[in-house]
Amino acid sequence: MNAPSTPAPSTPIPSTPDVLVIGGGPAGATAATCLAMAGRDVVLLEKAAHPRFHIGESLLPRNLDILERLGVLDEVRRIGVH
Numbered sequence: 001m002n003a004p005s006t007p008a009p010s011t012p013i014p015s016t017p018d019v020l021v022i023g024g025g026p027a028g029a030t031a032a033t034c035l036a037m038a039g040r041d042v043v044l045l046e047k048a049a050h051p052r053f054h055i056g057e058s059l060l061p062r063n064l065d066i067l068e069r070l071g072v073l074d075e076v077r078r079i080g081v082h
């Protein structure tokens with residue numbers, strides 16, 4: 001069975017970004033978002049097609065500040081994770 005393909009990005013990918021982040025897990029996605037919010041030109045490469053199945057059930061309270069800084073806390077609350 002073939003892996004699902006990731007749709008083409010809707011905006012052109014810069015060929016000379018300030019930062020190249022490899023891996024779009026929590027660490028890579030957070031780093032890339034913070035850098036982009038700070039005005040850096042960031043390209044994030046993720047090998048897996050998203051959305052993907054991922055096991056996880058606990059959201060440590062310490063992460064709430066980070067989610068708020070990233071601007072996604074309301075969305076996390078909306079989907080009932082917290």
Ligand SMILES: Cc1cc2nc3c(=O)[nH]c(=O)nc-3n(C[C@H](O)[C@H](O)[C@H](O)COP(=O)(O)OP(=O)(O)OC[C@H]3O[C@@H](n4cnc5c(N)ncnc54)[C@H](O)[C@@H]3O)c2cc1C
Nearest residue numbers: 022023024025026027028045046047048055056057058059
């Ligand atoms: C079964 C399980 C359950 C868990 N449950 C919880 C939980 O409930 N709560 C919690 O807080 N934590 C949980 N964790 C821990 C949590 O998943 C990790 O702490 C977190 O995913 C680490 O984030 P990361 O970004 O460092 O790495 P990852 O999440 O591993 O992300 C790395 C990313 O890099 C990508 N990648 C790898 N190589 C390449 C490449 N060559 N090119 C492009 N992309 C690449 C991968 O596809 C992946 O998306 C769980 C872990 C496991 C295994």
